[in-house]
Amino acid sequence: MISVTGREMPLGQWLLGRLRLDGVLLVLIGILLLVGLAVLFSASGESMIALERQTMRIGLGVAAMVMVAQIPVRTLRSLAPWLFVAGIALLLAVMVAGEIGKGARRWLDLGFMRFQPSEIMKLAVPMMVAWYLSTRNDRPRFRDLLVTVPLILVPVFLIMRQPDLGTAMLVGAAGFLVIFLAGLSWRWFVGLGLAAAAAIPALWLQMHDYQRQRVLTLFNPESDPLGAGYHIIQSKIAIGSGGLYGKGWLNGTQSHLDFLPERSTDFIFAVYAEEFGFIGVALLLLLYFAIVARGLWISALAQDRFARLLGGSLALTFAVYMAVNIAMVTGLLPVVGVPLPLVSYGGTSLVTLMVAFGILMSIASQKRLVNR
Amino acid sequence: MARRDDYGQEQQDQQRFVVRILLALVLLAAVLLLIGWRLSGLQVGAHSHFTTLSENNRLRVEPIAPSRGVIRDRNGQLLAGNRASYQLEVTVEQAGDLDELLERLHDFVELSEADVERFRRGVRQRRPFQPVLLKAGLDDTTVARIAVSRHELPGVEIEARPMRFYPLGKEFSHVVGYVGRINQQDLARVDPRAYAGSSHIGKIGIERYYEDLLHGRPGYRQVEVNAQGRVIRELSVTPPEPGTDLTLTIDADLQRAAYRSLAGREGAIVALDPNNGEVLALVSAPGFDPEMFVRGISQADFSDLQSDPSRPLFNRALTGQYPPGSTIKPLVGLAALDEGITTADRRMFARGYFQIPGHERRYRDWRREGHGWVDMSRAIAVSSDVYFYDLAHTMGIDRMVPMLGAFGIGQRVGIDATGERAGILPSRDWKRATHDQVWFPGETLITAIGQGYMLSTPMQMADFTATLAGRGQRIQPRLLQSMDNGNGELERLLPQPREPVHTAPEHWDTIHESLIEAVHARHGTAWGSIGSRPPTNYRIAGKTGTSQVFGLGQDEEYDEDELPRHLWDHALFVGYAPADDPQIAVAVLVEHGGSGGRVAAPVAREVMDAFLKGDAGMTLDVSEDE
Numbered sequence: 001m002i003s004v005t006g007r008e009m010p011l012g013q014w015l016l017g018r019l020r021l022d023g024v025l026l027v028l029i030g031i032l033l034l035v036g037l038a039v040l041f042s043a044s045g046e047s048m049i050a051l052e053r054q055t056m057r058i059g060l061g062v063a064a065m066v067m068v069a070q071i072p073v074r075t076l077r078s079l080a081p082w083l084f085v086a087g088i089a090l091l092l093a094v095m096v097a098g099e100i101g102k103g104a105r106r107w108l109d110l111g112f113m114r115f116q117p118s119e120i121m122k123l124a125v126p127m128m129v130a131w132y133l134s135t136r137n138d139r140p141r142f143r144d145l146l147v148t149v150p151l152i153l154v155p156v157f158l159i160m161r162q163p164d165l166g167t168a169m170l171v172g173a174a175g176f177l178v179i180f181l182a183g184l185s186w187r188w189f190v191g192l193g194l195a196a197a198a199a200i201p202a203l204w205l206q207m208h209d210y211q212r213q214r215v216l217t218l219f220n221p222e223s224d225p226l227g228a229g230y231h232i233i234q235s236k237i238a239i240g241s242g243g244l245y246g247k248g249w250l251n252g253t254q255s256h257l258d259f260l261p262e263r264s265t266d267f268i269f270a271v272y273a274e275e276f277g278f279i280g281v282a283l284l285l286l287l288y289f290a291i292v293a294r295g296l297w298i299s300a301l302a303q304d305r306f307a308r309l310l311g312g313s314l315a316l317t318f319a320v321y322m323a324v325n326i327a328m329v330t331g332l333l334p335v336v337g338v339p340l341p342l343v344s345y346g347g348t349s350l351v352t353l354m355v356a357f358g359i360l361m362s363i364a365s366q367k368r369l370v371n372r
Numbered sequence: 373m374a375r376r377d378d379y380g381q382e383q384q385d386q387q388r389f390v391v392r393i394l395l396a397l398v399l400l401a402a403v404l405l406l407i408g409w410r411l412s413g414l415q416v417g418a419h420s421h422f423t424t425l426s427e428n429n430r431l432r433v434e435p436i437a438p439s440r441g442v443i444r445d446r447n448g449q450l451l452a453g454n455r456a457s458y459q460l461e462v463t464v465e466q467a468g469d470l471d472e473l474l475e476r477l478h479d480f481v482e483l484s485e486a487d488v489e490r491f492r493r494g495v496r497q498r499r500p501f502q503p504v505l506l507k508a509g510l511d512d513t514t515v516a517r518i519a520v521s522r523h524e525l526p527g528v529e530i531e532a533r534p535m536r537f538y539p540l541g542k543e544f545s546h547v548v549g550y551v552g553r554i555n556q557q558d559l560a561r562v563d564p565r566a567y568a569g570s571s572h573i574g575k576i577g578i579e580r581y582y583e584d585l586l587h588g589r590p591g592y593r594q595v596e597v598n599a600q601g602r603v604i605r606e607l608s609v610t611p612p613e614p615g616t617d618l619t620l621t622i623d624a625d626l627q628r629a630a631y632r633s634l635a636g637r638e639g640a641i642v643a644l645d646p647n648n649g650e651v652l653a654l655v656s657a658p659g660f661d662p663e664m665f666v667r668g669i670s671q672a673d674f675s676d677l678q679s680d681p682s683r684p685l686f687n688r689a690l691t692g693q694y695p696p697g698s699t700i701k702p703l704v705g706l707a708a709l710d711e712g713i714t715t716a717d718r719r720m721f722a723r724g725y726f727q728i729p730g731h732e733r734r735y736r737d738w739r740r741e742g743h744g745w746v747d748m749s750r751a752i753a754v755s756s757d758v759y760f761y762d763l764a765h766t767m768g769i770d771r772m773v774p775m776l777g778a779f780g781i782g783q784r785v786g787i788d789a790t791g792e793r794a795g796i797l798p799s800r801d802w803k804r805a806t807h808d809q810v811w812f813p814g815e816t817l818i819t820a821i822g823q824g825y826m827l828s829t830p831m832q833m834a835d836f837t838a839t840l841a842g843r844g845q846r847i848q849p850r851l852l853q854s855m856d857n858g859n860g861e862l863e864r865l866l867p868q869p870r871e872p873v874h875t876a877p878e879h880w881d882t883i884h885e886s887l888i889e890a891v892h893a894r895h896g897t898a899w900g901s902i903g904s905r906p907p908t909n910y911r912i913a914g915k916t917g918t919s920q921v922f923g924l925g926q927d928e929e930y931d932e933d934e935l936p937r938h939l940w941d942h943a944l945f946v947g948y949a950p951a952d953d954p955q956i957a958v959a960v961l962v963e964h965g966g967s968g969g970r971v972a973a974p975v976a977r978e979v980m981d982a983f984l985k986g987d988a989g990m991t992l993d994v995s996e997d998e
Contacts, residue, residue: 137381139388181396183388237429240414240422253430258599278415285404292400296393300386308389316396323403330410 020069020365022298028291029342029357033058035272035284036343042250043264043271043345050264050345057347061354068358073366076359077306080124080131084151087124090117091158098162106162118159118167119352123359125155125171126313129178134306139183148179163208166324166338173320177313182305215334231267232331234259238270239330246277264345266337269329285326292319295357298364307363314356321353431607432597435569438588439534441615443548443578445624446650446853450539451548452579457535458510460518460528461503464495465602467527476525481507481514486670501602503529505571509667536572536579536666540624542659543631546687547622547651547789547851549577550662552669566590569612575665576687578620578851580790585855588615617856621650629982630655633975639943639962640688642834643979646948646957648867649838649847651787652983654831656688690792693827694961697919697968698755698897699946700776700822702840702883704763705748707775709879713767716882719747726761728813735761735817738918752886753896755916757821764820769811772820773799778873779836780846787831788851795832798825823920833959837946840887841913841954843880844873887913888951897969898945902977910984913954914947914976916968940964945972949980956983 009017016023037054044050094108094117106116129148133140140148152175159168180189204212220229238254247253252274254260263271273281295315302308321341327333329340339349414422443452460481467473474491477483487507494504510518515530522528536551538544551572558573562583567573569590574580591612596604630641630653643653664673677685686692708714723742725734737743737757743750751759764772777783782797796802798819800811818824831849839846848868857863888911890896892903897916906912919942943965948954958976965971 139385177396181389181392183385183392234429236414237422237425239411240418241426242415243419243423244416253596254426257430257597257604259429273411273415278412281411281415282408285408289400289404293397296397300390300393305382305385308386312389312393312396316400319400319403323400323407326407327410330407330414332407332410 017365019066020361021066022294022361022364025291025294025298025357025360025364028287028294032287032291032342035287036268038249039268039272039275039343040264040345042252042275043255043268045256046250054345057350060347061351064351065354065358065361068355069361069365071358071362073302073304073307073362076127076310076362077131077134080127080306083120083124084128087117087120088155088158090120091155093117094162095158106164116164116167116348118155118162118164118171119348121155121159121171122167122174122317122352123314123356125152126174126178126310126317129175130306130309130313133178133182133309134304139185140179140188142188145179145184145188148175152176160206163211164337165207165211166336169324169336170317170321170338174313174317177316177320178309181309181312181316231261231335234261235267235270235329236331238274242274242277244278246273246275246280249275251275266325266335266339266344267329268344269326269340272343273329288319288322292316295360298360302363303366307366311360311363314360318353318356429599430596432595432603433592434595434603435565436591436593436609436612437534437569437571438590438612439614440536440551440572440588441586441617441856443586444617444619445622445627446619447623447625448619449624451544451620451622451624452536452538454534455537456532457508458512458515458530458532459508460506460510461531462491462506463501463503463527463529464498465501465527470495473525473527477506477528480518480521481510483507484670486668490668503531508533509535533571536663538662540628542661542684543628543655544622544624545577545659545662546656546689547577547620547627547654548662549579549581549790550575550665551579552665572666576790578618578789581788582616582618582852585616585618589613616858618852619854619856619862620851621645621652621853622654622851623652623983626979626983627653627655630975630979631657631659633978633982634962637962637965638682638688639960639965639975640692640830641961641975641979642689642830642959643983644834644838644849644957646838646841646845646954647847649849650853651849651851652956653979654689654789654851656686656690656692658682658684660684687791688961688963689830690787690789691829692961692963693793693795693829694942694944694963695824695826695919696781696822696828696833697917697942697944698757698821699833699915699917699944699959699968700781700826700828701752701755701760701820702887702915703776703779703781703836704760704772704820705752705886706873706875706879706883707772708763708767709748709882710775710875711767711771713771714748714763716748716878719745720759720762722746722751722756722758724758726758726765726817728765728817731814733814735814748882749886749889750895752883752915753889753893755890755897760820761817764816765813767816769799769816769819772816773797775873778871779839780832781826781828781836785829785831785835785849787849792831793829795828796825822917830959830961833944833946833961834957837948837959838954838957839873840883841948841957843877843884844875846870846872884913884951887915887947890915891947891973898947898973901969901973907949907977907981907985910950910980911952912947912949912977912980913951914945914949914973916973917944917946918942918966918968919944921964937964940966943971944968945976947973947976947980949984956980 037051040054041051090108098106098108106118108115108117128151132148133144136144152172156168156172159171234254238252238260241254252271254274255263255271260267260270272284292315295318296312299308299311299315302311318341321338324333324338325340328335328338339346341353342350440454442450444450464470474488491504491506498504518530538548552575553571554567554573574583574586589612591610593609594607596607598604626643630643634657639657641653641655644651660677722744724740725736727734742758743754743756746754746756746759776797782795784792784794803809803811815824819826835849848870852865854862854864891898891912891914892906893899896903898914902912921939921941943962945960945968948957958979960972960976962971962975
């Protein structure tokens with residue numbers, strides 16, 4: 001084993017090594033979280049209460065990240081099937097005994113807290129698929145698809161039934177990204193793509209009315225300016241009126257005068273865009289790109305197939321997360337209910353994301369250990 | 373060996389992974405570029421469009437009602453002013469359950485069904501966070517009780533708003549008029565933008581006629597609102613332009629004296645200054661409390677007013693049309709003199725009736741026994757019907773009508789108030805047009821004594837009396853004397869002459885003398901009521917009239933005791949004074965009052981006394997000197 005003692009290294013680097021954390025990723029995430037707190041303070045109408053609660057959640061998330069970072073990758077690998085099975089069981093439990101909120105059955109009341117089992121699946125599905133594919137030696141073949149596609153689609157279907165289109169999409173993306181990164185032949189992706197296209201009518205029939213409304217509104221938000229189209233119209237007004245330089249922090253009229261709905265959660269990007277303008281938005285996109293790139297860099301240097309696939313999938317899912325939210329807020333995609341990662345108010349997605357970064361850090365330190 | 377294979381496998385796997393990662397990064401970059409392109413389209417390309425939408429979202433322009441111009445009489449007495457009135461308003465967004473709130477409010481203030489109904493209508497039409505009026509005109513006690521219990525009444529506000537008030541009340545209700553809540557018909561005749569902040573508008577009288585002057589121009593304030601429509605802050609204010617203050621020609625003291633002189637009877641009095649057309653008094657009795665309409669009159673009160681047999685809402689002075697009766701005789705006499713039909717000296721023996729040669733029908737005089745030998749002057753003084761039958765028969769309707777028309781019979785005077793009617797000047801053409809019948813000679817006779825088809829308003833009668841006083845000089849009567857030009861100076865209106873009545877001066881003398889004779893000669897119809905106890909300092913020229921409401925049969929007698937009140941004759945008197953230097957021309961109508969000489973003439977005398985001897989006359993002199 002490698003000894004750190006006797007080597008000259010700054011205290012910070014030593015501490016990061018001890019805590020098995022990746023310095024670059026930590027700094028990037030830290031900047032994003034601070035930007036998020038600033039925007040949230042503005043979006044919540046300068047509410048100190050919201051700021052304190054979100055800070056506490058961030059603290060919880062950081063703690064979770066640090067803890068998960070301590071778990072060796074091989075332990076994570078051996079946990080994967082059990083986590084997956086537990087997740088499926090919880091999803092079934094939600095179907096039977098879940099709490100209903102805002103017309104959807106997503107929460108499970110454990111007595112002391114409520115949580116969404118679907119969040120577990122954001123991690124459990126890529127872990128499970130990565131686990132399975134890491135037991136195979138070569139790139140995935142057809143029979144591997146026979147195993148992995150159901151592994152992905154069963155939880156996706158269960159989550160869609162809750163209904164929670166956004167989470168279902170992210171879980172599905174996480175799973176398929178693993179298959180993609182494992183090197184599945186292009187032909188299969190073309191095939192899957194065509195199958196997905198063919199599935200759209202079936203999917204349409206599966207959707208709830210409010211989901212269909214969201215899709216229809218996307219194509220013509222002005223058709224229902226006071227109803228379903230209101231969100232997207234006000235969001236575009238907020239973003240567009242921000243201009244190149246923005247109206248300045250705390251000066252966004254769309255958000256401060258309540259015109260923008262869901263402004264601390266799903267639509268917080270519009271608040272940011274209104275107050276910081278196109279330049280601020282470009283910098284934010286760059287920050288996200290840097291975080292994803294760092295995650296992929298860590299994964300590229302990972303020492304085994306499971307770590308590589310899982311790390312890559314988690315980093316890219318984070319990118320999908322961000323891209324879907326911004327596309328939704330800018331009116332490029334239907335409003336599916338995906339928060340802006342690490343910025344939107346709310347604890348569940350934040351903690352899950354921080355756990356994912358913990359996994360990436362665990363992978364990063366695995367690399368270091370083996371290299372040295 | 374196996375290890376090497378594993379290692380090779382691992383390397384191959386890693387390479388494949390890196391290729392896929394690079395692919396993913398390229399894809400991600402592409403997606404970010406797409407998003408960036410979209411955002412630049414929104415934030416740079418369509419920036420000004422969305423800025424406009426954002427401003428439209430947050431900015432609202434709210435009107436500020438101008439303060440309404442006040443109305444004063446010629447001596448500066450306030451006739452219509454504005455004062456703060458407390459009203460109960462409810463902001464629905466803060467009120468919670470409306471029904472429950474209304475129930476609780478019943479303990480504090482009396483709410484009529486009309487109040488509640490209007491409130492509910494207002495609730496449906498309001499903007500968010502706009503308070504809705506529930507009850508206007510709260511008294512101090514109610515205000516205090518509600519103020520103390522405000523914590524139990526969420527969303528309830530007491531607001532002080534300017535409210536029109538009429539300190540001199542019902543004596544002035546017809547001439548000053550009133551303002552009431554703006555309704556759909558009102559909005560159709562004004563620019564709705566000018567009334568965006570106003571709740572009331574002139575409905576009748578001066579208030580309506582000079583609405584444009586009185587109302588002023590609204591101001592605006594630009595405010596920032598949130599998505600619920602609640603005002604966050606004020607950004608800019610354009611102050612309103614207040615309405616113009618008006619000074620009327622009315623003399624409030626004279627108006628009150630005139631109203632009082634009717635002593636509760638139904639009637640009308642119009643007094644003019646024949647020298648400049650200024651209306652000194654315009655009375656229609658009974659009046660009503662105009663402030664009922666400002667507060668919003670209840671259905672019950674309104675139907676009470678409408679079904680009141682004394683018809684308080686009816687403006688007898690302008691809208692009422694009555695047969696002018698004998699008061700028309702001076703005009704007919706003047707026409708005959710002017711046409712050369714007769715001379716002032718020609719005498720005839722006036723019997724108790726007149727027959728058109730070759731006709732059976734007897735046209736009777738009001739005096740059964742007739743008046744004996746009369747000339748023009750005496751015929752007017754004793755009001756001989758037969759003399760005028762004879763005159764009219766010789767003259768014919770066609771030569772009579774032009775002179776009556778020149779005095780304004782059958783035309784609106786054009787007074788600056790609402791509701792004026794034209795009366796009727798009957799003629800061959802008129803009868804053909806309205807009745808599709810030819811004119812009968814007998815109709816000429818009764819037209820000459822102001823009966824039959826002829827109708828006139830008290831305003832018209834005062835106008836032609838002023839023309840008589842001015843010996844043909846006709847000045848447009850009006851109620852507006854001056855307006856405030858905004859610098860505190862009064863801008864006085866100039867008298868507007870109309871086409872005068874032309875005839876020889878000696879004809880004017882004849883008529884003038886006959887009118888004095890009617891009042892001051894022992895045989896005059898107004899001798900009993902005026903001439904026998906004349907004013908000490910001036911003489912009156914005047915003419916009585918007793919106009920029939922229904923026609924008597926050939927051999928019937930008019931007997932007040934046997935007739936129901938609504939069929940009694942109208943009592944009329946027109947006159948001017950002082951006779952030799954006329955300062956006031958008066959027309960008096962007492963509806964179903966009976967004899968003009970006995971009933972109407974004393975009323976006119978009281979009005980003239982009030983003006984020429986009393987304080988009113990003194991103050992008039994002062995204001996004239998200015």
